[in-house]
Amino acid sequence: MASFCDKYGPLVYLRLGNVDAITTNDPEIIREILVQQDDVFASRPRTLAAVHLAYGCGDVALAPLGPKWKRMRRICMEHLLTTKRLESFAKHRTDEAQSLVKDVWAQAEKGQTVNLREILGGFSMNNVTRMLLGKQYFGLESAGPQEAMEFMHVTHELFWLLGVIYLGDYLPLWRWIDPYGCEKKMRQVEKRIDYFHMKIIEEHRKKKGKNDNIDEGEMDFVDVLLSLPGEDEGDGNGKQHMDDAEIKALIQDMIAAASDTSAVTNEWAMAEVIRHPRVLKKIQEELDVVVGSDRMVTESDLIHLKYLRCVVRETFRMHPAGPFLIPHESMRATKINGYYIPAKTRVFINTHGLGRNAKIWDNIDEFRPERHLPPNGDDNSRVEISHGPDFKILPFSAGKRKCPGAPLGVKLVLMALARLFHCYNWSPPDGIRPQDIDTTEFNIFLVTLGKSNMKLRIEA
Ligand code: HEM
Numbered sequence: 001m002a003s004f005c006d007k008y009g010p011l012v013y014l015r016l017g018n019v020d021a022i023t024t025n026d027p028e029i030i031r032e033i034l035v036q037q038d039d040v041f042a043s044r045p046r047t048l049a050a051v052h053l054a055y056g057c058g059d060v061a062l063a064p065l066g067p068k069w070k071r072m073r074r075i076c077m078e079h080l081l082t083t084k085r086l087e088s089f090a091k092h093r094t095d096e097a098q099s100l101v102k103d104v105w106a107q108a109e110k111g112q113t114v115n116l117r118e119i120l121g122g123f124s125m126n127n128v129t130r131m132l133l134g135k136q137y138f139g140l141e142s143a144g145p146q147e148a149m150e151f152m153h154v155t156h157e158l159f160w161l162l163g164v165i166y167l168g169d170y171l172p173l174w175r176w177i178d179p180y181g182c183e184k185k186m187r188q189v190e191k192r193i194d195y196f197h198m199k200i201i202e203e204h205r206k207k208k209g210k211n212d213n214i215d216e217g218e219m220d221f222v223d224v225l226l227s228l229p230g231e232d233e234g235d236g237n238g239k240q241h242m243d244d245a246e247i248k249a250l251i252q253d254m255i256a257a258a259s260d261t262s263a264v265t266n267e268w269a270m271a272e273v274i275r276h277p278r279v280l281k282k283i284q285e286e287l288d289v290v291v292g293s294d295r296m297v298t299e300s301d302l303i304h305l306k307y308l309r310c311v312v313r314e315t316f317r318m319h320p321a322g323p324f325l326i327p328h329e330s331m332r333a334t335k336i337n338g339y340y341i342p343a344k345t346r347v348f349i350n351t352h353g354l355g356r357n358a359k360i361w362d363n364i365d366e367f368r369p370e371r372h373l374p375p376n377g378d379d380n381s382r383v384e385i386s387h388g389p390d391f392k393i394l395p396f397s398a399g400k401r402k403c404p405g406a407p408l409g410v411k412l413v414l415m416a417l418a419r420l421f422h423c424y425n426w427s428p429p430d431g432i433r434p435q436d437i438d439t440t441e442f443n444i445f446l447v448t449l450g451k452s453n454m455k456l457r458i459e460a
Contacts, residue, residue, distance in 0.1 A: 005353050011337060017170030019045075021346040022336075023324075025353030027360060027391035031398075032336055033328070033347060038399035045329040045346050047169045049162050052186040053193070059249035061257055061326060062162075065400070071231065072250065075242075076404050079228060080221050080254070086408055088217050090299060092130045093411065096123055097419050098296075104424060113429045116270055117263075123416055124263040125152070132254050133200055134220035154196060157189050158252070159260055163322070197248040201226070225250060258405055261321040262412040268319035268439070269311060269417055272367045274426050275437040279369060283308050287422045297418040299411060305418060309383035310369035312413055316385070316395040317355035318367060319439075325349040325397050351394050360392050367439075385410050 001023055004012045010026035024030060033041045043065040044050065050062035060076055063069035079085070100123045107114045126136045129151075166182055168175030178184060204222045208214065214223055225247045230239025273280050286307045291297050302309075328347040335341065356364045361371075374381040386406060387394045396403035403409065420426070428437055 001348060001350075003353075005350060005357075011339065013339070016346070017167070017174075018172070019170050019346055020342050020344065021348060022341060023348040023350055025350040025357050027354065027357075029336060030349055030354065030394065031391045033349065034397065034399040034401075037334060037336070040330050040332060040334045041328045041347055042400040043329045043331050044401075045169075045327055045344075047327075048166055048175070048183060049164070049186060052183070052190045053158060053162055054252065055245045055249035058245055059253040060404075061253050064329070065331065072246070073404065075225070075228065075250065079224050080250075081404050081408065083407075085224075089131045093127055093299070093415065096127050096130070096136075097415050099123075099126070100416060101296075101419050101423050104420065108424075117267055120266045120270070120416060121259075121263045124259045124266070124412060127412055128255060128258045130220070132221045132251060134204075134222070151196065154189065154192050155255060155259070157185075158193060158256060161186055161189060162256065193252065194248065197251055198244070200251065201244060201247060221254065222247070222251065254405075257403070258409065262409050262416075264321055265312070265315060265319070265409075265413050266416050269315040269413070270420070270426070271437055271439050272315060272318070273311065273417075273421070274428060275434050275439060276367055277427075277434055279311065279367070280421065280426065282369075283311060283417075283421045284425075287418065291418075291422060297415070297422050299415065302411065302414045302418065303382060305414065306373070306383050307369065308414060308418060308421075309385055310372040312385050312410075312417070313372040313383065313393060314367055314369040317361070317393050320351040320355060320393075320395060323350065323352040325351060325394070326401070328401065349394070349397075354391075355393060360390075385414075 001014070004014070004023055005025040011022060011024050011029050014021040014023065024033070044057070044062055046057055046064060047062070050057045054062040057063045058068065058072075060069065060072045063072065100119065103119050103122070104114055107119075130136050161182070164182070168178060168183060175183065200222060204220075204226055208223070208226060219227070225242055228242050230242050230246075232239075273283065286305060287297070290304045291301055325348075328349070330341055330343055330345045330347065332343045333341065355361070358364055372383060374383065386396050387398055391398070396406040396409070428434055
């Protein structure tokens with residue numbers, strides 16, 4: 001589907017079994033869908049994965065547009081992802097950045113190649129779970145190897161199932177036969193994840209029982225959710241607490257939305273930079289000027305690292321966290337570019353194709369961060385890592401469904417990269433030339449993965 005627009009034009013209509021669908025990689029059409037006609041296109045299809053794996057679409061990311069989504073999204077924006085709340089986790093993020101540097105050192109000191117996927121995955125997961133659940137899964141104060149492994153395993157299965165385009169959503173007969181047992185697998189994962197979430201909630205309830213006055217600054221996301229009132233069901237009498245299913249749906253969303261996206265972006269950025277020693281040199285020159293060699297990078301430096309920010313933009317252009325946005329769905333019939341689009345049309349916005357659209361980018365396969373530098377060498381303008389008015393990249397989407405975690409995601413990505421490039425020199429393992437690093441990709445699932453675990457040698 002990703003290549004259809006190259007063959008057939010900027011807006012392609014598809015009939016997928018019983019379902020009308022469109023796909024596009026064109027900035028103007030994307031702007032029309034996500035901004036001008038946001039009210040029409042901001043819903044989500046009710047897929048089987050969303051039903052089984054997001055508590056009956058009771059979360060934020062997969063919920064259809066409506067009062068329930070609005071309420072859950074408001075909880076995210078007003079209670080969880082506020083600037084103040086995110087600031088209260090700044091110390092945890094600094095600790096994790098420090099552990100990241102130490103973990104690389106520990107592997108390199110033993111003369112091992114560094115397994116970046118493992119290290120970057122642990123960094124993202126720890127940041128997210130410390131903020132969400134108040135516990136670290138990997139490293140010194142970790143939850144324990146068995147729990148961590150089970151957690152990782154079940155979370156990866158969840159990612160996989162959420163990303164897969166399941167034919168049962170389009171062909172009722174396929175659903176009935178379920179030849180590969182996909183829906184059965186969804187039910188199994190649903191059960192295992194639910195058990196896991198229940199345990200987390202119980203642990204937090206026990207903690208709350210022992211100490212009812214947890215300091216606001218020490219509350220993790222689950223503590224916050226447990227303290228919020230439930231839904232007002234229209235009679236003016238809201239429930240005293242949120243339902244467990246609502247809390248579980250939110251925990252699940254945050255883990256799924258936050259950890260893999262930043263880890264995968266970091267992995268691609270590292271691969272591209274190591275493939276281009278010229279870029280690595282420029283990043284390090286900038287770090288020398290902005291940070292110097294007497295201290296570590298801090299979050300307040302990140303805004304000044306213009307070239308590194310261009311590197312991240314270029315990474316998003318070539319390797320967005322997923323090849324498509326999460327599918328949108330139209331609420332009513334409308335027209336785009338004069339073409340009739342029926343109600344309930346599924347919309348696949350091809351962000352991978354947008355970044356490689358030869359009508360808007362030159363030399364599309366060349367990794368060249370400089371293309372994002374402000375025009376005319378304007379030193380005062382900042383390099384934004386989101387879509388600009390031209391919609392030429394779209395890492396966090398736009399409109400009602402845009403990513404509510406973008407500021408945190410940007411911090412996690414920039415911080416990991418800045419620390420790793422500031423502290424170490426990077427080169428491929430012996431016998432591999434930089435230009436031989438494989439940055440082709442296979443986009444089968446929601447998250448874009450590299451072909452192999454990247455292993456690297458460092459020189460301290
Ligand atoms: C580099 C990191 C990240 C990237 C690239 C990213 C990207 C995205 C994208 C492309 C979407 C889909 C938007 C659409 O369908 O139009 C999305 C949705 C979402 N993201 Fe992120 N994200 C990142 C980090 C985070 C973090 C850290 C959180 C929260 C802690 C988060 C929470 C969410 C949620 C809840 C949604 C669903 C929004 C809705 O449907 O209303 N994301 N993200």
